[in-house]
Amino acid sequence: MAFAEKLFGSGELDAEWRKAVEVVPRHLLVPFFYRQDGAVEWRRVRAEDPGFLAAVYSDTALTTQVIDGVPTSSSSQPSLMLQMLGALDVRDGDRVLEIATGTGYNAALLSERLGSDQVCTVEVDRELARVARARLGECGYEPVVLAGDGRQGLADRAPYDRLIATCGFTSVPPAWIAQVRSGGIIVCPLGVGNARLVVGGDGRAEGRFLPGGSFFMGVRSEGGNARIPYPGDPEEAVSRETPLACLDGEGDGLQFVLSLVLPDSAWAHEVDADGARTGCRLWARDGSWAHVQGGEVRQAGPRRLWDVVERANEWWEGQGHPERERFGVTATEFRTGWWLDSPGNAVPDMGA
Numbered sequence: 537m538a539f540a541e542k543l544f545g546s547g548e549l550d551a552e553w554r555k556a557v558e559v560v561p562r563h564l565l566v567p568f569f570y571r572q573d574g575a576v577e578w579r580r581v582r583a584e585d586p587g588f589l590a591a592v593y594s595d596t597a598l599t600t601q602v603i604d605g606v607p608t609s610s611s612s613q614p615s616l617m618l619q620m621l622g623a624l625d626v627r628d629g630d631r632v633l634e635i636a637t638g639t640g641y642n643a644a645l646l647s648e649r650l651g652s653d654q655v656c657t658v659e660v661d662r663e664l665a666r667v668a669r670a671r672l673g674e675c676g677y678e679p680v681v682l683a684g685d686g687r688q689g690l691a692d693r694a695p696y697d698r699l700i701a702t703c704g705f706t707s708v709p710p711a712w713i714a715q716v717r718s719g720g721i722i723v724c725p726l727g728v729g730n731a732r733l734v735v736g737g738d739g740r741a742e743g744r745f746l747p748g749g750s751f752f753m754g755v756r757s758e759g760g761n762a763r764i765p766y767p768g769d770p771e772e773a774v775s776r777e778t779p780l781a782c783l784d785g786e787g788d789g790l791q792f793v794l795s796l797v798l799p800d801s802a803w804a805h806e807v808d809a810d811g812a813r814t815g816c817r818l819w820a821r822d823g824s825w826a827h828v829q830g831g832e833v834r835q836a837g838p839r840r841l842w843d844v845v846e847r848a849n850e851w852w853e854g855q856g857h858p859e860r861e862r863f864g865v866t867a868t869e870f871r872t873g874w875w876l877d878s879p880g881n882a883v884p885d886m887g888a
C-alpha cells in the first residue's frame with residue numbers, strides 16, 4: 537500500500553503533501569536506525585536486515601544516532617511531521633527555515649513540496665548536517681543545509697515565510713521572531729505540545745497549541761545531549777504530606793501544563809509489579825529534587841519542585857482540566873508566556 541495512504545487513509549492529507557510522501561524515499565534518508573534490545577543495548581538495523589523496509593515505511597519514529605547510550609537524533613514519526621507540515625500552511629513560493637535537519641527526511645518533504653531553492657535547514661551536529669546534505673543530494677534535493685545552533689535561526693538567509701522546528705523547546709528563541717516576516721508562521725514543539733504561532737508586525741508571535749502529543753528530542757548544544765542529569769539522592773531532604781500522590785502520567789492534562797510552567801525538569805515514575813504508579817522522582821538542572829511516595833513528598837535543592845506541581849494542579853483543576861488546544865502562547869524578544877483561551881488570560885506564575 538502507498539505510504540501516504542497507510543498513514544492517513546484517503547482523508548486528511550492535502551494532495552500536495554500526499555504526493556511528497558509518495559515521492560520522497562525515506563529508506564535512502566534513513567539507511568539504518570537503532571533499536572533497543574532489552575533495556576540497554578542499542579542495535580543497528582540496516583537495509584539488508586529483515587523488517588527494515590517495513591519499519592522505515594511505518595508510522596514510527598526511528599532513532600538514528602545514539603551517543604553514550606542516549607539517543608541524540610532520529611527521523612520523527614511521519615504522521616506527526618505531516619500534521620506539523622499541514623499546520624505550517626505553506627503556499628507555492630514560500631521560503632522555509634527548518635530547525636533540526638536530522639536525517640533530512642523532513643527537509644526532503646519540504647523540498648519536494650516547495651522546491652529545494654526555497655528550503656534552508658540547520659543542524660547542530662556537524663556530521664549529521666554533512667551526511668544529510670549528501671543523502672539529500674543523492675535523492676535529487678539541494679536545500680541549504682548548514683551546521684549551527686538552530687536557536688540562532690539563520691540570519692544570513694532571512695526573512696522566511698515559514699519556520700518549522702523538529703527538536704523540543706521550552707520557549708521561542710527571539711531570533712526566530714526577528715527572522716520570520718510579519719504574517720509568517722512558526723510551528724514548534726514547546727514542552728510536550730506543538731504550537732503554531734503567527735508573527736505580528738509588533739515583534740510578537742502568538743498562537744495556539746495543536747491537538748495531540750509532541751515527542752521530540754530536546755534542543756542541545758553541539759556534542760551534548762538534552763538529558764537532564766539525575767543529581768543523586770540528597771543526604772538531607774525536607775518532608776511533608778502531599779495531597780497529590782503522583783501524576784497520572786498521561787501525555788495530556790497536568791503533565792502538559794507542567795511542561796510549560798516547570799520547564800527543564802525530568803521525571804521518573806515508580807511502578808509496582810502490576811504496572812500501577814506508586815511514586816515518582818522529579819529533578820531539575822539546578823539540582824532541585826523531589827521524591828513522592830504515597831502521601832509524602834521529600835524535597836531538596838534550591839527550589840521546591842513539588843510545591844510548583846501542587847500549585848499547577850490546583851490551578852488546572854480549578855479551570856476544569858482544560859485540554860491542550862485551549863492553551864496558547866505569546867512570544868516576544870524578552871519572554872514566552874502561556875495563556876488559556878485568550879492572550880488576556882495568562883496562565884499564572886506558579887513560582888517555578
Ligand SMILES: C[S@@+](CC[C@H](N)C(=O)[O-])C[C@H]1O[C@@H](n2cnc3c(N)ncnc32)[C@H](O)[C@@H]1O
Pocket residue numbers: 608609610611612635636637638639640641642643658659660661664684685686687702703752753754755756757
Ligand atoms: C527529531 S531529530 C530531527 C528530525 C529531522 N527533522 C528529520 O526529518 O530527520 C532532532 C534533531 O535536532 C537536532 N538538534 C538538537 N539541538 C539542535 C540545535 N540547537 N540546533 C539545530 N539542531 C538541533 C539533533 O541533533 C537531531 O538531529
